[in-house]
Amino acid sequence: MAFIAVGVTGGIGAYKAVEVCRGLQKQGHDVVAVMTRAATRFVGPVTFEAITRRPVITSQWKPGMNADIEHIAIADGIALLVVAPCTANVLGKFANGIADDFLSSLYLATRAPVLIAPAMNSNMLAHPAVQRNVETLQARGVQFVEPGEGYLACGWIGRGRLAEPADVVAAAVRMLGTDAGINAASDAGAVDSGQGSVLRGRRVLVTAGPTLEDIDPVRFLGNRSSGRMGFAIAAEATRRGAKVTLIAGPTRVEPPVVDEVVRVRSARDMHAAVLQSAIRADVVVMAAAVADYTPAAPAGEKVAKTDGPLTLRLERTPDILADLGKMTSRATGVPLLVGFAAETGNATAKAREKRTRKGIDLIVANDVSRADAGFDVPTNAVTIIGSDEEQDVPVQSKERVAAAILDRVERLIRSRAATPARA
Numbered sequence: 053m054a055f056i057a058v059g060v061t062g063g064i065g066a067y068k069a070v071e072v073c074r075g076l077q078k079q080g081h082d083v084v085a086v087m088t089r090a091a092t093r094f095v096g097p098v099t100f101e102a103i104t105r106r107p108v109i110t111s112q113w114k115p116g117m118n119a120d121i122e123h124i125a126i127a128d129g130i131a132l133l134v135v136a137p138c139t140a141n142v143l144g145k146f147a148n149g150i151a152d153d154f155l156s157s158l159y160l161a162t163r164a165p166v167l168i169a170p171a172m173n174s175n176m177l178a179h180p181a182v183q184r185n186v187e188t189l190q191a192r193g194v195q196f197v198e199p200g201e202g203y204l205a206c207g208w209i210g211r212g213r214l215a216e217p218a219d220v221v222a223a224a225v226r227m228l229g230t231d232a233g234i235n236a237a238s239d240a241g242a243v244d245s246g247q248g249s250v251l252r253g254r255r256v257l258v259t260a261g262p263t264l265e266d267i268d269p270v271r272f273l274g275n276r277s278s279g280r281m282g283f284a285i286a287a288e289a290t291r292r293g294a295k296v297t298l299i300a301g302p303t304r305v306e307p308p309v310v311d312e313v314v315r316v317r318s319a320r321d322m323h324a325a326v327l328q329s330a331i332r333a334d335v336v337v338m339a340a341a342v343a344d345y346t347p348a349a350p351a352g353e354k355v356a357k358t359d360g361p362l363t364l365r366l367e368r369t370p371d372i373l374a375d376l377g378k379m380t381s382r383a384t385g386v387p388l389l390v391g392f393a394a395e396t397g398n399a400t401a402k403a404r405e406k407r408t409r410k411g412i413d414l415i416v417a418n419d420v421s422r423a424d425a426g427f428d429v430p431t432n433a434v435t436i437i438g439s440d441e442e443q444d445v446p447v448q449s450k451e452r453v454a455a456a457i458l459d460r461v462e463r464l465i466r467s468r469a470a471t472p473a474r475a
């Protein structure tokens with residue numbers, strides 16, 4: 053049984069949240085309802101109180117609410133925060149860190165996984181501002197239940213209707229890892245509650261995004277990495293209870309909330325930051341697209357154009373993974389090293405060769421020639437390659453691919469702990 057907070061915001065679908073609470077209770081979970089002021093205009097708090105058999109939280113300012121800083125107490129105690137329906141307004145608050153009522157403060161204060169079921173008019177849902185907020189939250193590891201299509205309360209027909217309560221409950225149950233079918237399929241990237249994760253308390257270092265190599269003060273060499281893959285891994289490791297340091301190149305996508313975020317620009321900066329942190333790490337995952345070459349002599353002033361061609365001389369950047377692979381503590385298998393191999397042909401064969409050459413434990417072969425995988429898309433398809441086993445992870449969200457990668461990392465940690473050390 054898990055303790056779950058159900059956030060209810062001000063949309064016509066608020067009445068369906070009653071069914072969500074009941075559905076979660078039927079699965080054996082304990083539910084507390086948190087209503088925004090707007091939600092109380094659609095459904096009375098007494099309805100939720102009767103269903104959940106708990107006081108409903110409707111305001112941060114009710115007397116008694118601050119004696120034990122209620123939103124922090126609930127934030128610490130819950131295994132999951134479900135928000136159904138979630139309006140565009142509340143999505144925007146979550147994405148931008150605005151904490152002006154109980155629910156938005158709870159979102160910021162909790163480390164529990166978050167599931168959002170949006171509901172709004174179809175034009176609002178399609179608006180770039182809302183889509184950007186959704187992307188920001190997804191990059192932080194927040195999961196979504198897709199809104200349905202049909203008649204909307206505003207009279208329109210389109211996408212934006214709150215998903216069916218049964219679908220919201222099923223998604224919540226999947227996230228809690230209490231669905232037997234999903235648990236059995238955990239190698240395919242399903243998520244569990246993180247309670248039993250061997251990553252709990254371990255230090256995980258993740259790199260993400262591109263590096264930019266300056267040609268002069270206004271120009272650089274870069275690549276199309278958005279940071280999403282590394283961010284998803286950092287968010288998932290945090291959800292599993294790890295202490296996460298995220299070292300990221302410049303990205304437009306917001307990084308997830310983790311213990312520490314270090315921003316770097318060039319491959320050389322990333323090399324220094326990673327080597328400094330890796331000493332304390334139990335696991336290092338290099339998802340960043342690190343430049344292999346950098347201008348040998350970046351110009352101090354903007355390079356003026358001439359009529360003739362321009363020749364740039366490039367030199368090799370330090371290979372961060374290969375340097376980690378040579379670390380003396382590798383004899384103990386710590387830190388466990390996971391690399392990626394972004395390839396446009398024969399990805400698996402090239403990745404196998406890279407894993408051996410760089411002396412690392414696992415490599416994630418990423419065929420970036422596919423339109424639905426690799427750089428700057430929300431989905432990925434990879435093969436996770438170790439010394440003993442290769443596992444295909446078919447195309448799915450980067451969040452689920454991240455879960456599959458960390459499932460494999462966990463298995464490796466467990467199998468090493470079970471293998472007696474050699475004399």
Ligand code: PMT
Nearest residue numbers: 277278279280281338341342372373391392393394427428
């Ligand atoms: O950020 P997204 O838009 O979500 O895209 C995700 C991704 C495509 C960037 C990601 O899935 C991925 O494949 N990352 C690795 C990209 C890469 O640099 O691959 P590579 O084959 O060139 O490098 C192999 C490994 O060595 C990588 O783990 C890389 O981080 C590391 N490396 C590379 C160069 C270098 N100088 N030092 C390194 O440590």
